[in-house]
Amino acid sequence: MQNANAKCGLIEENKGFYTDKISNEAFVWYEKNWKHDEYDHLHERAQLTYVEEGYQYFHIDQKIYLVPKNHVIWIPSDVKHRTTSEAKTVNLMLILFKLVFKKDFFQSVHVFPAPPVLKEMLLYASKWNKVHREDEEQTAFMKALLISLPNFCDESCFLEIPVPADQRLVPVCHYINSHYQYNLKVDDLADMAKMSVRSLQRIFKQETGITLQKYHQLIRILKSIELIDAQQYTLSEIAFRIGYKSLSAFTNSYVSVMKTGPKTKK
CATH class of the missing domain: 2.60.120.280 (Regulatory protein AraC)
Structure with a gap:
């Protein structure tokens, strides 16, 4: 002891x-x-x-x-x-x-x-x-x-970030978590999981309760919260850093997840 x-x-x-x-x-x-x-x-x-x-x-x-x-x-x-x-x-x-x-x-x-x-x-x-x-x-x-x-x-x-139990989906989640600023190529993700696109989309939704696209959005928004906390960037800079092409697109996505708009710390 x-x-x-x-x-x-x-x-x-x-x-x-x-x-x-x-x-x-x-x-x-x-x-x-x-x-x-x-x-x-x-x-x-x-x-x-x-x-x-x-x-x-x-x-x-x-x-x-x-x-x-x-x-x-x-x-x-x-x-x-x-x-x-x-x-x-x-x-x-x-x-x-x-x-x-x-x-x-x-x-x-x-x-x-x-x-x-x-x-x-x-x-x-x-x-x-x-x-x-x-x-x-x-x-x-x-x-x-x-x-x-x-x-x-x-x-x-x-x-909540769902963690799939199916080990085939682990590399898919890891890839999205580390490449969230880029657009998803579902074909590449299916190759990582060694399954068809249709099977990947079905099994991912079954395991996590959300689609690949929703998971990608969720990871982006959670990363934006980290960047807002760091107080180093404007909201526009954060939007581009996490992969959005405009502040308005980022704001709309943020509101759909958090039910309130993003705000930098004062």
């Missing part, structure tokens, strides 16, 4: 496995310039994570979830996950819940933008950051926050 390490208030006694010694029903952990281990881990508590600054990728099962700035992700208890990010700075708030309600919402992963009222509630909850004793106000407030979560959820399903 390795030396115990405290992370998010939990104790990592074996790599990837956390022991819960916290008495609080809900425990708040807010941290600037977040550095998380990029390996799979799990814990008994359900997890609400709010990305205040930067962005994070959460790798869960056969999906990768992008959680941009001002978004939250809900992860049920005992769900294995890991995080990655290339953002310069990642500021996160986690609230770890010992017990949750039995509604369907709390049993699956959700990613959605935090509406103003939820952000205000999270800001208020930061007063209990890393506090290991729970008072009456905290107990009542956290319960109210938990009850309200399903009502705040406006699911951003296109922030």
Whole structure:
């Protein structure tokens, strides 16, 4: 057994496995310039994570979830996950819940933008950051926050990157991920998968739930979010860098995925 390490208030006694010694029903952990281990881990508590600054990728099962700035992700208890990010700075708030309600919402992963009222509630909850004793106000407030979560959820399903289980599709996804700025040549992708174009299109949709073209669009938009976070380029420059011929084409594509227009940081 390795030396115990405290992370998010939990104790990592074996790599990837956390022991819960916290008495609080809900425990708040807010941290600037977040550095998380990029390996799979799990814990008994359900997890609400709010990305205040930067962005994070959460790798869960056969999906990768992008959680941009001002978004939250809900992860049920005992769900294995890991995080990655290339953002310069990642500021996160986690609230770890010992017990949750039995509604369907709390049993699956959700990613959605935090509406103003939820952000205000999270800001208020930061007063209990890393506090290991729970008072009456905290107990009542956290319960109210938990009850309200399903009502705040406006699911951003296109922030999910599906990972196909069919190994023939892995080189196709890798190619799109690294050549997203170019137009797709479906014949070439079919050759990589060693199948016909028709079979590739059918099996890809069957495995991922989206078409090759939608996957390509999704990867482009997720890359644009990374570039926006880097604060090095204008929106027009980002549009051309990810393969769009005009800012308007990029904006239309961005809105179709994110349901809001792209904005550079001020």
